[in-house]
Amino acid sequence: MKLLVLFSLLLLIPFSSLYSTTLAQAPAAAPSKPIVSTLSQSPSSDTSDSSPDDLIGILRKAKSFNILIRLMKTTQLINQLNAQLITIKSGGLTLFAPDDSSFSHLKVGFLNSLADNQKIELLQFHVLPTYVSSSNFDSLSNPVRTLAGDNPTRLQLNVTAYGNNVNISTGVVNATVTGVIYSDKVLAIYHVDKVLLPLDFFKPKPPAPAPSPEIAPKTDNDNSSAADNLGTSKDSSGAFSLMSSPGTTLVSLGVSLVALVIISS
8 A cells, every 4th residue: 555655656746847847937928019010012012132222223123103203203303312312321211102003093184283393292292301110100200291391281291000000191182001112221112002192282272462453544534624623724726724714804804904004104
C-alpha cells in the first residue's frame, strides 16, 4: 500500500512542474496598433524604382493619371513641386491624386470654365505642404492646410481617419483615399476616388457695381432756357436783348434821356 502511494506521488511531480512552467510563460499583451493601419498599395502602381523628384514619372508609371499630368504641365505647377522636392530640407509633400475616371465625373466643361489661376488653385488644393505617412493621417488637425492656403471659409479640407479608412471632405465632395501610389520619407502620393473641389468655386459671386449714370451734354435748348431764366432772349442774329419787363423799361427810358441830353448839348 505504501509503495502504491509513493508511486502516485512520483507521477504527480512532472505534471505540477509542467503546469508551473506554462503559467510562467504566459504570452505578453500585444502592442497597440495605430488608429490607421498602413494603406494598401494602389493596384495599378509599381513605382518602387521611381525618384521622389520626378512626380510626372511616378504618376505615368502608376497609369490612369493622364488628365492630372496634363493639368500639372499646362499650369506649370509641376515645376514648382519638383523644385520644392529637390530643395526641401524637412517636411516634404503629400499629393492626393485623382485618376482619369474621377475627372470624367465632373460636370461637362467644368475644367474649361476655370480661369488659369483657378486651375492652379485647384491643383494646389490637392497638395499638403508636409509629408504624411499612411499611418499618420489621424494626427492631422482640421481644417488641413494645403498649398492653396489655409482659409477655412474658402478652402476647407477636413481629413478623418479610422481603421483602414481615410476620408476627405471639402464642403462640396466627400472623397476616399483608396491606396498608396508612392511613399518615402519626403513624398507621399495617395490615390483618391474623387477630384477635391474647393467650396469657394461654388459660392455665388457678389454682383458687379452698377455703372454711374452719364451726364448728358447741354444742348442749345438748354442754353436758351438758361437765357430765359436770366431775363434775356436771343434774336435771329444770335445777339441777346433785354426782355420787356418793368425793370428793363425804366432802364430803357433812362438811356434815352441820357442820349437826348448829349444830343442837345
